[in-house]
Amino acid sequence: MARYGMIIDLTKCVGCHACRVACQNQNGLSDTEAFNFLEEREYGTFPDVHREFQPMQCQHCDNPPCVRVCPTGASYKRSDGVVLVNEKECIGCKYCMAACPYGARIIMKEGYVAKCTFCVSFVEDGEVPACVTTCMNDVRMFGDLDDPGSDISRYVARHRNRLHRLKEELNTRPRIYYRKA
């Protein structure tokens, strides 16, 4: 059984937004709809300054609060760990948007909620998510965390001490791991 996950290396992101637009095209989104976001931070005082961009998207939590609050079962987690929204069952109540601690969900103009899908319908056909392949700096790595031979599993084993997940204290257990220097 695959268990999909992603590494996002914060030491490499320069905030170009290619992931956002690649995702919009891959998923047929309009210009106002995006599944990828960037948070920018500036540290220090001139001339000792550092900046950092943190890419944000659905964290595909193992314990997803969005799924628990969904009144219709539209939000669900697959057995491979990918969290999805069935747009036909979604009534647009936005409970999940309020419950998501990462602000990763958006409401589409059609009235249903949507978000990053890990490009899973393409992944099943052997492709890699669009945000991964487009990146000039190889910020993201995607793969099967259950396969000990996968690049991502080896990466996690090698850099475990440098990886963290966002808001771990909430016990959401995201499947996206961030690397800091």
Added chain:
Amino acid sequence: MKEKRSHSFTISRRAFLKGSAATAVALSAGILDFESWAREFKTLPVTRIPTICGGCGNRCALVVSVKGGRVWKIEGNPEANGNRGAVCPRGHGYLHDMYNPRRITGPLKRVNGRFEPLSWEQAFKEIAQKINILLLDNGPETIFWVNYPQVNHEYALRFMHAMRSPHYFSHGSTCYTARDAGWNFTTGNLPSSDLANTRFAMIIGRNPAGGINLGQMKDIVRSRDGGMKLVVVDPRHSETAILADEWLPVRPGTDLALLLGLMHVLITEQLYDADFVSRHTVGFEALRDGVVSYSPRWAEGICDIPAETIRRLAREMAAAKPRALIHRGYHGAFGAQYLNSFQTARALAIVNTLLGNINRTGGTYFAKSADLGPLQPVHPVPGGPLVPKQDGTGIPGRYPLGAYGDGITHAIPELALRGKLKCGFVYHNNPLRTNPNPERVIAGYKKLELLVVLDPVMSETAAIADYVLPVSYYPEADEAVDNKHYGKQAQVSIQQQAIEPLFDTRSGFSIIHGLAQRLGVGRYFNFTIEEANRLRLKPLGVSLEDLKRRGVVPVGDHWEEGFEKLDTPSGKIELYSKTLDKLGYAPIPRWEAPLVSPDEGDDTSFRLIHGKQAIHTHSMTANNAYLMGISENYGMMRLWINTRRASKLGIGDGDLVQLTSLIGTGNVRVRLTEGLHPSCVWLPSGYGIFSKHLTTAYHRGLSYNDFLPTFFDPAVGHAMASEVIVSVRKVQDSD
């Protein structure tokens, strides 16, 4: 593993409805309603066609996915030197321009101040008639062509030469001609920087993470992972600085002082590669004597980088030599920015030389570029111009260090006002927005008897044209084979058609071809694009079929380390240039101050500098809703100002300020930052669109060109684009 509730590709109803073109395609495929169209779309086969991007000058190699007659997405071609599988945000966003409802759908002619449609045949006929009369009266040299270099720019040059005019221009004088001249007068040609194999890289002013270059970023990130040290010298904490080990916020316009200081340390501490210098350079003694007084302490007083840092960095780069380099640069600090930009580029080339890195692995190397074959003897060579360019490039007493091939593009309005140019073509370029001092530019271009603009949308320049000829977007047209993907091994690449044109538009090549036929120079264009491409590929041993299948094909030998005779008068690297001495310019780099500097006694006085963002190409993409959406969401149109300077003026983050220079004034919101040298404010380029046809971008943000007077650097003729002082004051939103 498949699941019953598997989420699938989202097709929005709006995507179906928006743009008559998409709907027309859907309808023509016999699909009548959204539900069936969406169902059909999901199951339709995907065709993948390799081509090259038209979204900027990098011409990255792509694979375009077409589904149901519509371009769905693009991916990077992993084989291409220039982008190696990656695609930038502009590339993805640019696709949507093709489906933009503001596209021009057929040729237009201005009649009584309004545009009216006409056929291509009629447009060609009328344009040719007018040009023939104008040139008969004024001489063949009064016609010009200006473009941002495209795959077909050699055909544009051929067209001008067939017309016997010297007046082919690139955008270079507003971008990179000082950098090119600095290198050319030192090493004979412009080299590349071997970022993939270096151990120490200093980047001055260049920001490949913003003025985006995918291949260079891949090299930087991988070399850094392998232990390379990266030092970024930039008044602004650029996006490349995010990756750097050290950021050195230099006082803008004083990079030359830093370089002179580095030279001083390398020479006085005998850290330079003496063997390389003695074998491959001329004029070392003069250089040694010339930099004696440029101590790190002196440099610190000018450029604000501590003397100890300069000394330490010189030692670090010397320890890593020859796998140590200073990036060759681009527009950034010395492309066309300051009065001292030419000497800055010279000094930068010389520091690289002192590191002994010229044509060495991990240093500065002369990249391999595909030698495309000639069209002759099958097709005759045009006679060429009868007089030199009227802008004075390459002429002693005028702009002797100017690039003749590029010309001085921002002199076109001046030449028009003086009656030296009467008619011309603007292709894939928008000088009304991208040249300094728009009022002067507008006056000049309006003075022309005939202006023909080749553009897919109604840009500022198109809006004042007599004729607008709509160019197809890159997925819609076959074009000329290209050698832009240079590198350790040359590559040839091709733009090929992926979908039928959505409207009555034509490729750039096809428009040049059509014009040539009507203007009586058809014998120089007696070929199709396919025939020309085959001739050009012939000596490379690559078939057109193979190239079209693969998109890019490597050709020729792999680059090898080693010094060969250079294209300089001495054949060596010219630390001292006799040519410059004869022309009356400093033969070895010496300190030259910028033309203007902010008033240190005036808290409102700042230098206005500018730079690119990864999401925008010149003024071309501001009207793109996907890319402008990012600018809006992330406040990216704001002016950067140093927090301490802003607080003195009572300016808070997000406040509206008014900028005023000698020639212009404008309001913009500010971003307070610690990541900017206090002496300047920084404005992102690409905004300030004033063509009312471009509704998404209209009057959003500012352009630095609105504040920049018309300058011609006295040696190269470049625009000196950062020689502008502005006063900044807080204004109320209602002001």
